[in-house]
Amino acid sequence: MRVSVIGCGHLGAPHAAAMAELGHEVIGVELDPDKCRALSAGTAPFYEADFEELLVRHTSSGRLRFTTDLAEAASFADLHFIAVGTPLREDGRGYDVSQVIGAVRSLVPLLHRPATIVGKSTVTVGTVARIQEVIDAGAQVPGVDLVWNPEFLREGYAVQDSLFPDRIVAGLTSPRARAAIEEVYAQILDRGVALILTDPPTAEVIKSAANAFLTTKISFINAMAEVCEFVGADVNTVAHAIGLDKRIGPGGMRPGIGYGGGCLPKDVAAFTHRVGELGAQHAHGLLAAVESVNAGRPLAAVELIEKAHGGPISGRVALLGAAFKAGTSDVRDSPALRLAVRLAERGAVPVIYDPEALAAARALHPEFTYADTAEQAVSGAELVVLATEWPELTADPKLPEDAAGLVRRRVLVDVRNAVEPGPWLAAGWEVWQLGRKPQRP
Ligand SMILES: NC(=O)c1ccc[n+]([C@@H]2O[C@H](COP(=O)([O-])OP(=O)(O)OC[C@H]3O[C@@H](n4cnc5c(N)ncnc54)[C@H](O)[C@@H]3O)[C@@H](O)[C@H]2O)c1
Structure with a gap:
């Protein structure tokens, strides 16, 4: 055709x-x-x-x-x-x-x-x-x-x-x-x-409903991460266990700094507004809660970073990741960059590395400092924050060893809950993740 x-x-x-x-x-x-x-x-x-x-x-x-x-x-x-x-x-x-x-x-x-x-x-x-x-x-x-x-x-x-x-x-x-x-x-x-x-209206609602459901799942598990922090429980285990129920399913339930990108945030915002206009009160309340949980995630991440550091940070923070998620150079509404903004507001100096999204991040936020390699970002940083779940960052067997000698304190704050802590612990790092107890070597 x-x-x-x-x-x-x-x-x-x-x-x-x-x-x-x-x-x-x-x-x-x-x-x-x-x-x-x-x-x-x-x-x-x-x-x-x-x-x-x-x-x-x-x-x-x-x-x-x-x-x-x-x-x-x-x-x-x-x-x-x-x-x-x-x-x-x-x-x-x-x-x-x-x-x-x-x-x-x-x-x-x-x-x-x-x-x-x-x-x-x-x-x-x-x-x-x-x-x-x-x-x-x-x-x-x-x-x-x-x-x-x-x-x-x-x-x-x-x-x-x-x-x-x-x-x-x-x-x-x-x-x-x-x-x-x-x-x-x-x-x-x-x-x-x-x-x-x-019919066309049903097709329109299917798309909005699909994104609403995906974001509800993300905000749900992030809200559970918050609960876990209060009671000392482990949100990764919670997500795994509830995901085994076929009615729930495991997909889209990794706790972290929330959804971002060129689609989900705007789609949910637009749908929330539209259902409000239509007078669908319960749908509006549900979606508004999903958005509210998501909006709070960068702050939750900053609080975890400051807890891991023992207070606010005035020095460099290595921020590994700028893309809104792994696999793309898209930084539109990226939670990693939202986190960078929050850290800078509180006096830290984020030094950002991303395998694919550096040019896009630089164009959007020229005010930040960027590094061409993960090691360069880590060099002289107070601690390391994993902000986008790139496999080359989360599963690089050499990074924990290589970064250990470059950072001021061996503290990894993984705000995507994507890192397997074992190799980091073995290289002498503390590993902090959202909704989990800190793990120490
Ligand atoms: N990006 C995704 O993963 C994704 C997934 C599902 C749905 N969508 C939807 O698809 C749409 C496009 O999203 P996107 O992420 O590709 O946006 P985008 O901004 O990356 O791309 C839109 C492109 O359209 C071009 N354009 C605008 N008006 C034009 C015209 N009259 N003639 C020719 N080109 C024109 C722009 O220059 C731009 O390159 C949006 O409605 C988005 O919500 C995107």
């Missing part, structure tokens, strides 16, 4: 590459000329596992190309994915959906034959109806269909999740739109992946 992907950021670019991998001819439309040039040259503008390899393969094969020209995409493709951004509005009360509305409004008059517009961006419940009005008002030909096809990919696994999703959700109203979805995802559906065909 000939498809376009409009908006080639963290979601759209890997999606475009994945569509080429599925055998489609793909054109990506990206407004930002630098990003468009990089993608065309086979260079990923951000780190995402397996993405650059796929990008090179398909820009070289000719199955994938990028343009800034929407008209080129309109005449080339029969199905158009919309993957533009939906940031939080400046007042924090819901999404700014102007990129989505703007992209559809520009695309529709350029369509001169029947086509399917497939929205993947995350939008407020009720937005699809507004987009349908834009299509109805601007379409030059009959047969321009709209499908809402929310995306559930996890950053860090964008390529894998695009090619091997848990399910595909499509909110649509016509048999023609259904046929288009079944064709574009045929290879995935042939493997038995569930296709949830529903």
Whole structure:
């Protein structure tokens, strides 16, 4: 099939590459000329596992190309994915959906034959109806269909999740739109992946509900970490034990400094606001509590760091990790950087290292000090804080030994509860984790 992907950021670019991998001819439309040039040259503008390899393969094969020209995409493709951004509005009360509305409004008059517009961006419940009005008002030909096809990919696994999703959700109203979805995802559906065909409002709610549930799970276990601290219990054991109950499940329950990134915080904030507007009081109360727990996590982490140090820190703190989670260079709403801000407010000097996100962190927070290696960050620091769960940091067998001679006190505060303490204890470190008793060598 000939498809376009409009908006080639963290979601759209890997999606475009994945569509080429599925055998489609793909054109990506990206407004930002630098990003468009990089993608065309086979260079990923951000780190995402397996993405650059796929990008090179398909820009070289000719199955994938990028343009800034929407008209080129309109005449080339029969199905158009919309993957533009939906940031939080400046007042924090819901999404700014102007990129989505703007992209559809520009695309529709350029369509001169029947086509399917497939929205993947995350939008407020009720937005699809507004987009349908834009299509109805601007379409030059009959047969321009709209499908809402929310995306559930996890950053860090964008390529894998695009090619091997848990399910595909499509909110649509016509048999023609259904046929288009079944064709574009045929290879995935042939493997038995569930296709949830529903109406557009249900598709919108499915996406919001999925993120609401994920964040509820994260805030729940973080609230349990708080309880464990009061009673001297161990939250990692609690998470493991309750996760063995099939009704609960183990996924998404690692205690830590909370959720972040370009999606979950804004999605929950927007959904909380929307359910409040709708008057769904219980949903509002639940989601507000989830957000409140999350907002408190950086402070909980700072308190743990100060406890481990024996008081506020005025010297350097090695902060290992800046990305909002491992596997990505994305620092949008990163809890690691929120923690850095808190530490700096209290007089410490965070020295930040990240294997992939240094450039993005520097651009967002030029005021901080950055190090090119973990050892450089640790050198002369009062203690070490593990802030992003990169395997090369949490499971590097050499780091505990190498860092031991560089740091002022051998104290590791792991605010992701991701480190296996054994090698650190063996190298003479104290290991502090959220919701657990400190472990000493
Ligand atoms: N990042 C994720 O993991 C993820 C997962 C699920 C859903 N989503 C949703 O997908 C959407 C995109 O998120 P993202 O993280 O990729 O955002 P992003 O900011 O990384 O990318 C959006 C891109 O769209 C481009 N753009 C904006 N208007 C355009 C236009 N008219 N034509 C062409 N390009 C245009 C921007 O330049 C930018 O590169 C959001 O609604 C987000 O909530 C993202």
